[in-house]
Amino acid sequence: MRLLTSVILLAISIACIACRGGGITPDPEPTEMDILAVRTASVLRIHCEQSSADPGTLAQVVYPHFGQDEVDANGGYTITVQLPQTTAQVSQAYDEVHINYTKDGKVLLTKAPVSWLGDRVTTPLFSTGAGPNDMVFGNDSLYVANSLDNTVVRYGLAGEVLGTYAFDEGASPSYLGLKDNRLYVVCNGTNQVVAVDAMRLEPFDPAQEFTITAAQVPAPLDPIIYIGPSQPIVVDDLVCVPQSNITSFGPPLTDYFGSLCTCIESSPAGQTLFDDFILEGYNAQFGVFDEQASNLYIVSTGPISFDDNWHPFTTGPSYITNHGYIVYGNGEREFYMQQSVSLGRIGAGRIALDPASTDAALGNSLNGNLYIANLPERTVLRGEDNPIVLTEEFTYVSDVAYTPDGKYILATSFNTDELYVVNAQTDEVNPGPYPAPFDLSLDPELMAGCANIEIDPTPRASGGYDVYVLYGLANAVAKVELF
Numbered sequence: 232m233r234l235l236t237s238v239i240l241l242a243i244s245i246a247c248i249a250c251r252g253g254g255i256t257p258d259p260e261p262t263e264m265d266i267l268a269v270r271t272a273s274v275l276r277i278h279c280e281q282s283s284a285d286p287g288t289l290a291q292v293v294y295p296h297f298g299q300d301e302v303d304a305n306g307g308y309t310i311t312v313q314l315p316q317t318t319a320q321v322s323q324a325y326d327e328v329h330i331n332y333t334k335d336g337k338v339l340l341t342k343a344p345v346s347w348l349g350d351r352v353t354t355p356l357f358s359t360g361a362g363p364n365d366m367v368f369g370n371d372s373l374y375v376a377n378s379l380d381n382t383v384v385r386y387g388l389a390g391e392v393l394g395t396y397a398f399d400e401g402a403s404p405s406y407l408g409l410k411d412n413r414l415y416v417v418c419n420g421t422n423q424v425v426a427v428d429a430m431r432l433e434p435f436d437p438a439q440e441f442t443i444t445a446a447q448v449p450a451p452l453d454p455i456i457y458i459g460p461s462q463p464i465v466v467d468d469l470v471c472v473p474q475s476n477i478t479s480f481g482p483p484l485t486d487y488f489g490s491l492c493t494c495i496e497s498s499p500a501g502q503t504l505f506d507d508f509i510l511e512g513y514n515a516q517f518g519v520f521d522e523q524a525s526n527l528y529i530v531s532t533g534p535i536s537f538d539d540n541w542h543p544f545t546t547g548p549s550y551i552t553n554h555g556y557i558v559y560g561n562g563e564r565e566f567y568m569q570q571s572v573s574l575g576r577i578g579a580g581r582i583a584l585d586p587a588s589t590d591a592a593l594g595n596s597l598n599g600n601l602y603i604a605n606l607p608e609r610t611v612l613r614g615e616d617n618p619i620v621l622t623e624e625f626t627y628v629s630d631v632a633y634t635p636d637g638k639y640i641l642a643t644s645f646n647t648d649e650l651y652v653v654n655a656q657t658d659e660v661n662p663g664p665y666p667a668p669f670d671l672s673l674d675p676e677l678m679a680g681c682a683n684i685e686i687d688p689t690p691r692a693s694g695g696y697d698v699y700v701l702y703g704l705a706n707a708v709a710k711v712e713l714f
Contacts, residue, residue, distance in 0.1 A: 266343040267664045267714060268328045275312040275345065276666035277328055278714075281305035284332040294329035302332070309663055351714070354671055355707035356699070357390025365462075366701040366708070368685035369409040370429060373699055373708065376404040376416065383407070383416055385432055388687070388697075390708070394432035398425075408463030408470055413497065415463040415470045422458045424472055424495055426502065441495045441502040443472065460493070461516040462581075466527065466556055467564075468497045469505055473515035473529050490515035490531050494566065511571035512550035517581045519591070520556075521606070527554040527566060528606055530579050532596055542625070543597050549579035551591075551604065575615035577602060581630050585655060587637025592655075594628030594642060601628060601642055601653065619658050621651045621668075629703070632684040634696055634713070643681040643700060648672040650681065650700060650711055664714045671700060671709050680704030 291299040298312035362379030385394040403420030414429040426439035459475030496505040512531030533547040554566040578597035600618035626646035640653040650669040654662035680703035695713040
């Protein structure tokens with residue numbers, strides 16, 4: 232049976248069985264029971280949302296192979312069926328699963344079609360310029376910074392070019408921040424922060440440009456050659472830019488100095504320095520602003536070095552530095568240092584806020600681990616000693632994001648070209664209807680480099696979200712339709 236990609240939650244009432252008392256009871260209507268059966272390799276994952284069956288009863292898969300699960304208190308269940316290897320080789324022959332369950336005290340049977348996880352993926356959706364280094368979603372479009380082309384391009388969600396902003400050669404636009412009609416572009420080649428009109432991708436008049444200058448560092452370190460301005464974090468009309476402050480690519484450093492964050496203010500007259508503040512740790516790169524609590528959080532990765540086999544390692548801890556943001560009655564405002572938390576030697580990368588709690592997820596610049604921290608309480612829930620392990624393969628987590636409903640954490644694995652789904656409440660990897668990570672590879676012989684994640688915050692009619700993933704090496708964007 233050929234299945235349409237657009238089908239998400241499938242329920243087919245095509246079987247009737249005798250119920251208690253000898254009568255014939257039809258299956259519940261699809262609105263009462265949604266069944267999703269997904270096949271990946273030799274695994275079948277059957278997932279039913281809440282109110283699908285009577286709590287405390289057993290739901291059983293009786294075809295193509297047996298599996299069962301107790302229905303939870305909400306009436307939902309997830310059954311994983313391991314197919315024999317010989318079956319997996321011809322698994323496309325299995326078009327449906329048969330499920331026995333109890334609903335409203337009646338024993339029922341439903342036959343549900345089986346879909347492929349890969350049917351949810353479009354690879355690639357469209358091509359970008361050369362050397363795409365960052366991507367943001369906004370204004371029903373995707374903005375991509377092409378560092379080798381020295382361009383920022385606004386793409387429609389189908390890949391059509393809606394606008395292009397060209398920088399001078401060598402500017403290397405590398406990171407993006409978006410707020411309303413203002414797109415902030417951080418150029419690593421010129422150490423500039425440039426604000427442009429987000430809708431038209433044209434410069435403001437007067438020009439909104441600011442050049443970050445080198446900071447002085449303590450002896451015996453040499454003055455900074457490469458400032459390394461990174462991800463811009465937008466706070467009102469301010470933009471805060473962490474500096475990675477790389478002094479060399481040689482032996483690992485044994486003494487560290489505080490990283491620096493430059494905060495710039497935009498006004499009709501242009502952009503000016505608002506504040507510089509010191510951060511705990513070394514190599515500040517990424518951050519988030521919690522609008523509800525008015526707190527700025529910046530991640531310092533720590534010093535990263537490479538062994539003889541070019542495997543990365545760190546010689547110092549990662550930190551999250553917290554600055555409060557306050558606006559006084561007279562309109563004056565400031566950032567003030569609150570506290571920092573050490574994450575241990577994990578090589579922390581990008582950070583994302585949970586919209587449903589005060590937690591944050593952090594990627595890892597060294598391996599396939601994920602970490603969870605409670606930001607207001609400054610506690611590490613899943614840290615150096617108990618990480619969420621996505622994969623043991625040689626890779627790193629290039630981006631993390633929460634779905635807008637706070638139900639899932641998404642994470643990209645750069646070297647293995649995969650998008651992982653994690654249950655944000657239980658920390659389960661590959662939960663519910665996701666029996667495996669999404670395979671986003673383009674060519675088995677070439678690495679595409681799955682990097683940035685952007686989510687359309689407006690759910691589809693079915694309730695799932697459209698997710699866009701930037702390929703840092705393949706110069707393209709992929710699309711994933713969550714269930």
